[in-house]
Amino acid sequence: MxxxxxxxxxxxxxxxxxxxxxxxxDIVDGGEYNSERLFMPMFRVEANTNDSSDPYACTIASNAIHSTSNRINDVQLYWYGVEGASGYRIRCKVQGTDWDRNSVLDTIVGPEVLELLHEDLQYSVGYSYAIQALSPKGDAYNSKWYGMGDGSHQKDYVTITTGDRYEVPSIFWVEDVTFKSVRVYFNNTVESTSEYEEFINNGAEIVDGKWVFHDIQIVPTADNPDLESFYHTMTEEDFANGYVDFDGLVSNGSYIVTGNNNNVPRVYDRNYNKAFIRMLGxxxxxxxxxxxxxxxxxxxxxxxxxxxxxxxxxxxxxxxxxxxxxxxxxxxxxxxxxxxxxxxxxxxxxxxxxxxxxxxxxxxxxxxxxxxxxxxxxxxxxxxxxxxxxxxxxxxxxxxxxxxxxxFQDIKFxxxxxxxxxxxxxxxxxxxxxxxxxxxxxxxxxxMNSQGLGFTMGELSITNCTFSxxxxxxxxxxxxxxxxxxxxxxxxxxxxxxxxxxxxxxxxxxxxxxxxxxxSNFFQNLTIRNNSFIDCPRHSLVGENGNLAWPAGTTWNIVIENNTFVNFSTRSSNSGHGLILETRYAPRGSKFTVKKNLFVMVRQNDSDNRPLNMKGMRIDTKAIEYDFADNYATTVPNWTTSNLIDGLFSNRAFSNTSDGAGYNSGALNLGGYGETRIKFGDNRNENEDDAVGYQLAPAELFMNPVPLAPNGHKDMHRYNVDGFYYNLTPRVMAHPIYTKGIGDPRWRNGDAWK
Incomplete structure (x- = not known):
């Protein structure tokens, strides 16, 4: 220790x-306002030209009319000249990294040059550019940098994202990872070329039915950049074995494995798939x-x-x-x-x-x-x-x-x-x-970073925490x-x-x-259980609206169970705002479990006219399974919204028969249509013979559930959170909300919440 x-x-x-x-x-007296300092040049982008069709706009080269390149991983830059400049300094970095430590371009061009083709860049990466006019009087009179910005003015930034790389064959993988050694396997047999035409057009080669590569490299990631890199030139024996052993790596080190066809002239077109490894420790x-x-x-x-x-x-x-x-x-x-x-x-x-x-x-x-x-x-x-x-x-x-x-492995808070x-x-x-x-x-x-690397991980777990x-x-x-x-x-x-x-x-x-x-799949197994969401308006609870051609076998398993929702995202009357589930195009074969949740709608006082627009769900996919049951609510102010659905929802109720769990009279729900409806304690059905025939008001169930201020006040969405402990009266303790254990259990047991 x-x-x-x-x-x-x-x-x-x-x-x-x-x-x-x-x-x-070396800024001269007067700093950026010194009259002898050069004016700041600017890249030509829509933010400062107000012209979406500018033929000299900075863009990836394939989109630039006047570029000498048509490649999606070249960037064509244009800028406005500055009178009196002796040249221009252009810098570039990967978006989100440091200008000095992670520079990928730092060059000077003459005063007559007003364009630059930045070639052979990483695919699917955002590059940030900056430019400065150089003064013949010396550095103290150079212009301000355009493109570095001050952290808030978005027009002072220029970021251009290169195109996605074409499909490449996955021929490398790793096994037998130890503390210091790893075996890199490969299978370079060509199974098909139809999906790799662009790869071939960019220089990939096939000889005797095999993808050509000359070496295997293992290089450290940027997490540990000072570790040694390993390069192995392939031999006939290696090709006969189908693998190459590497030794001497560092325990706990993270590395990237790939192979290259060195006959390909452009760096980012040479390699095949890449494999990430972290050594044992x-x-x-x-x-x-x-x-x-x-x-x-x-x-x-x-x-x-x-x-x-x-x-x-x-x-x-x-x-x-x-x-x-x-x-x-x-x-x-x-x-x-x-x-x-x-x-x-x-x-x-x-x-x-x-x-x-x-x-x-x-x-x-x-x-x-x-x-x-x-x-x-x-x-x-x-x-x-x-x-x-x-x-x-x-x-x-x-x-x-x-x-x-x-x-990477599990991350737990x-x-x-x-x-x-x-x-x-x-x-x-x-x-x-x-x-x-x-x-x-x-x-x-x-x-996540807008240009973040791909990743796989086992579990992201957040338990027994509070958030404000x-x-x-x-x-x-x-x-x-x-x-x-x-x-x-x-x-x-x-x-x-x-x-x-x-x-x-x-x-x-x-x-x-x-x-x-x-x-991608973040909802392969999403569990939201035993939590309290006290107001906190946001767009929805779970949102994923891409109408995508999900790969075979992709499913979601979303469980929302035993949570307490207080005035959940009720500000907007728009039917698309504030839903619990906004997952219109869920993959076929997915399952949604929503059980034993408690919904509370409450005002600060009788004169509080806050909007209470509760929305439930929207799922258009039909080949899925629902398990909705025992979702309860306290009484809703009777003047909140007319014609509430199931006594709670202003629209898009769970029981909706078109895009809710009530589709086709509840045929997709394990408990049938009745269990897709909100319960209060007085809506009996054949599966609930012991239902107590009365409802509980929020102030009857909780000690002090009301907001701190009425509608329009800055504190209208804030609460005395200690006020959500249950009033353990006989009437409360006999109600299904209590007897069935509905909602977040901490409030019934007097557990510390912070």
Whole structure:
């Protein structure tokens, strides 16, 4: 244990730094406003030309009218000239990486040059470009950079995404991975060429019915870039064996395996499929991360201590772990119970781990650790909160990583309270008593990079946690590459003071599928159980609307069970906003289980005229299975909306016979049509002979369930969460909501919720 404690302390010592940024050198007096400094050049993009048909717009070369290339992985740049410039400096990086550490282009052209063809780039990757006019008077008079921006003005950025690479044959795979060795197998027999015509047109070769390749390479990923690379030139013996053995790799190291036909002139057309490997290692004992409140932490001093609170920095420790091959994947980290931690920047998760409050601290009654996903504000006025989140996977950071499919073990969060120190929702900005200068927080608990690598993982598990301050979304899936999560579990959590991203309370769905990648699957096994969603308006609970040609065998198994939903996404009357299930084009053979959930509609007082528009589901696919049963509600204000469906829904009820679980009179539901309808306690049927014939009002079931303020006030979606414990009266304890164990069980048992 001493070894790991020393390791953590060393990480803290290296963590306290000021993030570097690109800036101009040797600025003269007057800085950017000096009259002798050159004007800033600009790339020709629609944001500054206001012309969507500009023939000289920057784009991938295949779309550029005047380009000398028609390739989808070349980028054609054009820019406006600056009078008096002695030349132009053009820089490029992969989107989302660092300008200095991850530069892929840094070149200077003459003053007469107003275009550049950037050739042979990675496929399916976004490239950010920047340009500066150079002055003959010296660097101090160079223009400002266009393309680096200041973090908020989107027109100051230029990012161009290359096209998707054509299909390539998967001829390499790995087996027998040990601590230091691996066997790379291959089968280069040509089974078919019909789907690989572009590969052949770009130089791929076939000789005697075999795909031609000359070497196999194993290179480290960007998580551990300093590890040794391995290159093996193929021999006749290797081809006869059908495999090549590699030794000398580093335990816990992550690598990429591929093979190349070196007769192909362009780098990113040479390789075949890529395989990701992580070497074996021995998982050590849990590592305790002490809460070190360091007086020398400049971030705390600048952004946090103004409130008289303290927290220990966490993001650098987790980021260092991702690339540290001395610690095996699957490591358990313990946070101190009752102590505060914070993320100053987002953490890219590329390696399995468990992060939880130390069980001994919980047993001793110290309570959970608190993690702030962002501290302070990004402006002096305090109107724009700083936010960070966890990212699943990361961008490619080297050519070798292009097209790779990462693979990592389970990621688990347990017994932690997550929040953001400074966050503002739509009502904070626009509601009565709000501040119109606030910048609405566009943050998440977990997000993905827009150009993120593909990945597969076993389980993403979030259990016994609380969440507040995540405004735009909870878990957002995106990116151009294939991503698989075999099991996604959220259980035993409480969500409050989240959402309300816009007037309709939308943002992204709680679980927001990308909708554009048919071979991705995040809902293979999605379980949402024993949670409380207290208001927190968002677009929907589960959203995935891509009308895709799902591969054979793709199915979803979505379980939503024993949750309590309070005023769930009720702001908008639009039938497409705020559904529980917005999964119109679910794969055939999928199953949706929605059982024993409790729905609560409640106003602040009798004069509170807040909208209470509850929507259920929309699924157009018919070859699926439903298991809807025992979903209950407390009484709904009788003047909320006329003609409610099943006493609760303003439209798109669970029982809808066209695109709900009630399709074809409930023929697809295991319990029949009756179980697709909401129950209150007084709607008896043949399967419910013991139903109690009365309903419970919210204030009768709960101690204090009402919102803190009425409609239009900035606190209208906030609550005293302690008020949701049950009133254990005889009337409550005799009702099916209690006797059947409907909803989140914590409120009936008096369990601590935080």
């Amino acid at each position: 001493k070894k790991y404690t020393a390791y953590i302390l060393a990480l803290f010592a290296s963590a306290l730094f000021v993030l570097s940024s690109c800036k101009d050198d 021995e998982v050590g004992a849990p590592i305790a991360i002490p809460a070190i409140y360091d007086a020398g932490d400049t971030i705390m001093a600048a952004y946090y201590n103004t409130d008289g609170l303290q927290a220990s920095r966490l993001d650098t420790i987790l980021t260092n772990y991702m690339g540290d091959n001395t610690i095996t994947e699957g490591q358990v980290f313990y946070l101190e119970g009752g102590k505060n931690y914070y993320l100053a920047s987002s953490v890219a998760l590329t390696k399995g781990l468990t992060l939880e409050t130390n069980p001994e601290d919980l047993a001793a009654g110290k309570g959970r650790a608190l993690v702030y996903l962002g501290v302070g504000t990004s402006d002096e006025s305090g109107n724009s909160g700083r936010a960070a989140n966890f990212n699943l996977g990361r961008n490619a950071q080297s050519g070798a990583e292009n097209g790779v499919l990462l693979s 347990n017994e932690i309270n997550f929040t953001v120190q400074k966050f503002f929702n739509y009502m904070d900005k626009n509601g009565t008593g709000g501040n119109s200068n606030y910048a609405i927080s566009a943050n998440y608990f977990m997000n 301050g995540m405004i735009r979304g909870f878990i957002r899936f995106q990116g151009p590459n294939r991503q698989i999560i075999q099991r996604l579990t959220v259980e035993g959590c409480v969500f409050y003071d989240c959402g309300v991203y816009d007037a309709n309370g939308r943002g992204y769905a709680w679980f927001a599928g990308p909708g554009d990648r048919k071979d």
